[in-house]
Structures are given as structure tokens and as C-alpha cells.
Amino acid sequence: MTPLAKLLEAALFASARPITTEELAALSPHESPAALAAAIDELREHYDVEGHGVELQEIAGGWQILTRAEYTEAIERAQLAARPQRLSAAALETLAIIAYRQPISRAEIEEIRGVAIGGVLKSLHERGLIDVVGRGEGLGRPLMYGTTPVFLEHFALRHLEELPRADELAIALRAPVPASLSE
Amino acid sequence: MTPLAKLLEAALFASARPITTEELAALSPHESPAALAAAIDELREHYDVEGHGVELQEIAGGWQILTRAEYTEAIERAQLAARPQRLSAAALETLAIIAYRQPISRAEIEEIRGVAIGGVLKSLHERGLIDVVGRGEGLGRPLMYGTTPVFLEHFALRHLEELPRADELAIALRAPVPASLSE
């Protein structure tokens, strides 16, 4: 491996979270962006071609080394690491709404879900998946919520735009009865 | 690399602590101790011969993959350079409330901000900007927070009274505002 690829590997190994491209660039300020991109490619290919137990993934605007999926079961069985808990259905619904409608208030989320969301917002906030991004207009100036980089990490998304656009979903909101739906 | 070496690499990467040889054996119970020792050697040699940014070390009776010493300095330097630490909006507002209302309890801050402040107090405390200055009266005798000398130093204030009074704020804020605030 080239010295730059080795440096990147050392930095990525030292972090539990993705490292952004800017942060990687700061490791060796004299290198051109092209050299950096080449070194990232080199490292990724090395892991894939040489057959390593880990792989390089592009997540949340940066890069992260993760173990390969095929070893997860054995590692968990040997109790050397545990998978994080799944999010509840209520938490996933709330996240889905926030991801597409941010910034959005609690009342608006409840309106779409059709149920009171109780402690879900608090626990999503505690897990760092959402954050208060401002206050809405209007009476009461409600807190407005949005997703965080941790949200992208949790779902291994490169960026929010990786989610399909609303009109690309199978059930795009069409207006087949335009007169009645155009309120 | 052999499948066993890859499994070892994944497990060592995923584990929060060094792993003993016995624990590694639990990963793949059918393998003989000799095969296991060979896989450990294989992984160590791979890192050394191929020239990786990390190395396999035996520490405290267990195995661990560690960043090579020659890269740690560059990584630390880059982390500082890439992340000139800024306070989040939540932290700023909490600090503002403490500055003007000290001594003040966590519950009182949360009431003013309208949201739980979670880890914000902790990070302000770690930054040395606030400290516990006593205990309040009343139920549970809550911890009371106030600003520190570091806080004053940071803003080059001689004493707290140099902060504009709340009713002078409008004037203070009319002073030319740096670009960072015009979002």
C-alpha cells in the first residue's frame, strides 16, 4: 500500500464513526484531492481483493471501516460484540416522517401517523438520531425536528439524497380526483 | 488471507477490548489450537509485510489491532485541525442562560429552553466553561451551575458585569454581526 493509504487506514481504524473526506484530507494537507481519492480507492480495493475481514464503506459524507456481514454471527455468538437494538416500529415511522418532512413539528408528525407519539421523540433525540433544528412559526412556536449525521450512520446512508425522492416512491402522492384533493 | 484469519480480523476489529486466545478459540470451535495460532501469525505477518497502517499486538494477555505509532501524531494533529470545535446552538443557549441566571439548576434551564438539555451540561463542564457552584434549596437539593473563570477568559471579560444587561442586548446585537451569524 502507498504511504497515504496506510495513513488513511490508521486513521479510519482509530475511529468508531465515519471520517469525513475533509477530515481525511487534513491528515495530509499537501496531497491533492485526486491523490486522496486514489488512496481511498486503493484501500477499499485492497480490502476486497486481498480478502480481509473488514471493508471500507462510504457513509454519512465520509468513510468508515466495518466488519464484513459474513462474520457477524460468529462474533456475536462468541460474545465479542453485540448488535445494537432494532428501532421500534413507532420510532421508524417517526424517523421516516422526519427524514422526508424536516423541519417538522411534533403535532405535524402526529397528524401524519394518526397517533400520539408519546416518548418516541425523546428517545430518538437521546440516541442522537434527531435534533431540534429550530422553532416553527405561529402560535406556541413549536420545536422543529430534523435528522442528524447519526441518522445517516444508523442506516448506512451516504447522504439524505440517497433516500428516494417522494415522487419516486411506489405510492407517490397523486391527485386522481384533482378537484377534491386540491385544498 | 485464510477464512480463519479474516474472521479473527473482524472479531478483533469489533471488540471493545483485547481478546484472549481462549476467546478467539470460541469464534471457531472446530479449529485446533495450532490452526488458531497459525491464523494469528498470518494476520500479524499480513499487516507487517503488506505494509498496513495498523498492526497486531499482544497486550494485557490478549490480542488487539492498533494503529501504528508513526501515524498517531498525524491523526491527532488532523483531528484538531479538521475540527475547530464550535458549540452547538443548544450548548450556546444553555451557556447563555447560565451566564445570565447563575446559580441555576438543570431543571430551571430546561424549563426556559423548553427541551431536555441532555449531554449539553456535561460538555460545557468538560470544556471548563461552567461548574457546579452549590446546591439549591428545595426538593432533591439540585446541583446549581455557574460560569467559570475560563468562561470570562474566553470572552476576555474581567467580570460578569461586563456582559450587557438583558435590556441592552438589542443595542449590543446591532453592532456589526460577523458572517457566521447571518444564517
Next chain:
Amino acid sequence: MTVYTPVDTATSFAVELPQFSGPLDLLLSLIRDEQVDIYDIPIARIAEQFVERIRTLALNEAAEYLEMAARLLRIKAQLLLPTGQQEPWEDPRAELVRRLLEYQQMREVVDLLERRGEERRSHFARAYLPAQPAPVQAPLALSLVELLAAVDRVLRAVSRPDMHDVVPRALDVPGAIEIIRVMLALRARALLSDMIAASREPWQVLSMLLGLLELAKLGELRVEQPRPFGNVEITSAAPAPVPVPAPVVRDTASEAA
């Protein structure tokens, strides 16, 4: 002293059932099971089945499901009203259809997130982070102007005459009355605590109380408290069938004929 505790109420308040995450979910599943066109929902049939399902699933004590039942019955009633031939007529189902589609779209995103989350869960991140000897902190980028701007934000957020956020919602007494009627039609007798879920907003609780008083005044129900601090019992006062659910049955009969 023995304190009266309505144990049965606490346990019977089954709000969340694993297979349905809310009234919209239940409604969508009915629409799928019946294979009806979401843009042309046979409201009478679906409303009847909705009421039936929440009864069998013991969801008929959850206010959210009752609200939906009341909404469906209201739409059905509106559809039965004679409409002027010439006037532009807004389909009373339109808002419901919009909400159902919006909900369905969100469910699609949930499936996507679930897949992605599961994929990510099958990889481990680096967990061993060697303790750094006295972590060096980056210099703090923070100016006095930023601090003062934060003070200003806080002041603007709290400087309304009273420190509490004004609840921006008006009371909805007619809505509460409909829920109470549906509930009494389903159960004939109910406890106040059933009608007021713990997580309800104050305006909803108030609406419910005012609705109860209003109906008591009209003689539609009786409100009793058997012992001091005991749970308030609400019983239907009308020996005749309560008006709201009756049309469901009649209407279904005519639909089936």
C-alpha cells in the same frame, strides 16, 4: 386504608397492538383485505368493518381508534346527504384518502429504512478506542457576539407575557361528543379513565370533560362516581339504541341487498 384502584382499567387499556401501529394502519389493512379502490372507498362497508375490528381486537378503548370510527361515520353521513346537482361537490372522503396515501407512502419509507438498518446492523464498527492520555481539546471557536445572539434567541423564545407555551389548539367539544357517543354505543358503560388516555393533550382532556357534561345535560348519559376519589363511571342513559352506530347496521343491510 385501602385505596380503590381500578386495576381492570389499567390492564384493559390496550392501545398498541403489535400488528397495527395506528388507526390509519388498520384502515389500510381493511382496504387491502377488501380489495377496494382507495380512491373510491365504500365508506359504509369499511366503517362497519372498522368498528367491528376495533371491537374484536379490543382497541375500542383507544381514543385514536374511536376518533377514526367517528370520522368514518361522519363521512358516511355526509355521503348520505342529498347534494345539489349543479354545485361543485367536494367528496367528503377526499381528506381521508389524502391522509391514507400519505401514511402509505410513509410506510414505504419505513420498509426501506428497516432494510437499510438491518443491513447496517450486520456490520460492526470499530469498538476499541485506546484511551487517549488527557485528550487534547481543540481551541473553542466561540465569539461574544455568538453568545449574545444565543441570549437573544432565548429571550425571544421565552419573552411572551407568560412563560408557558400557549396551547395553540381550540377545544374540540363536538369531536369529543362523537367519540363519547361511539364509545357508549360500543360499550354502554365506560370509565372516565378509559376516555382520557394518559398521553392526551390538555385540550383533548378538557374537550372530553366538556363533552361529557354537555351529553349529561342533554340526558344522553349518566355520570357517576361510586366512591370519593373513585373512577367516574359513565353509563348510557338512553334505553333506545344510541343514534350513531345504528345506521351502520341498516346501511349494511341495504348494501348487501
